[in-house]
Amino acid sequence: MYTCDVKRMEDKIKTFSTFGDAGHGGITRYSLSPEAIMARNEFIKRMTAIHAEIVTDDMANMYATLPGSDPSAKRIVMASHCDSVKNGGNYDGILGVMGAMEVLETIAAEDIPHTHPVTAMIWTNEEGSLYPPAMMSSGVVCNDFLPTEIAKKFKQEDMLASKSVLDRTRTFGEALESSGFKGDKKNRLNPDDYKCMFELHIEQGPILEDAGNDVGVVTCVLGMFNYRIRFYGQSDHAGTTPMHKRQDALHAAAQALCYLHEEIDKLDRPELVYTTGEILCHPCVHTVIPDFVDFSIDVRHEDPAVRQKVLAIVKGLADREWAKCRCEVELAWARDTVYFDKELVSYVKEAAEQAGVKHQYINSGAGHDAQFVSYMLPTTMIFVVSKDGHSHCEPEYSSPEQCTNGATVMLNAVLKADAS
Structure with a gap:
């Protein structure tokens, strides 16, 4: 049983936060x-300081590897991302990179014997905040193994053409070429050279904290669907059209949204989550009755x-009339629940037990690169408790001790995978 160093972890947190x-x-x-x-x-x-070999692939994903005693053995990789959302926190994504670095630094400092090469990896553009979509590089690298409906959305040529949301002109491909980190396609994560993958991440929710636990043993990434619901009415003057004559698309949408909450809540599934996060209204003028809402x-x-x-409730909206407006329901995208490798999950649980770290099984409601990798390699995740459940915002916080606990669990799970 080996333990990572909290002072090293604290130093990494402080440094990367700048x-x-x-x-x-x-x-x-x-x-x-x-x-x-x-x-x-x-x-x-930091990886050069421990004599790790560093390479990049054609999507600028980075790989730092310490050799094992068997140079022909497949690598064990620990991976996450270093990019953030706008005004994000100091832990989402980068904790997985810092944790992977800490595992390699501990192996090097304590000369821990291991058979397989062990790799710390940075995925490029997981958030997709500047160049959509999210999980871009893992979608490209794992493309041949993904379900068809997902794979077609991550064709490399389309990803390279993705335009910056800030200026709508510069492409991801141009940023890649000028970054200095574009490498060789042969260096990509692949099942011929890699045995399995672990991803350490903050929970991004309140479940662990509410239960008094420090680490989550992640079993799956939740299945989900996203639909667009559209209402078609008639634009007219806001001051001259009698109320009973109106076809107000925003009024219709408001009725339907309240209906959705009422009907979905009747299913009485506390673990079910649903969100309306985007609303478009036309013409969006204060003196005009809206004729379209999406x-x-x-x-x-x-x-x-x-x-x-839930889907039956959502689709049923189109069969009803809402404030004299027509309703249309269209699928945007969906995914099935992605289950992680049971053997790797068991290694994480055993490592947490042996380290005396309070833990529990948990699922991930958020998407991660690990979910795409799981179609290609045995994969799992480890969650670290998030204070007050905050994430994708500046108050995001996990203590150095909690972050180190997560790295310690990952280190010992990696060593179990190495011995298997």
């Missing part, structure tokens, strides 16, 4: 931005039977 410091306790660190390049250079500096509905649950019950 790359993209937004001045309010968090960071803005878009993929391949100058701030992200600083984080990558720090990764190189809103999203995002639904997540492990059980496909539960998702189907």
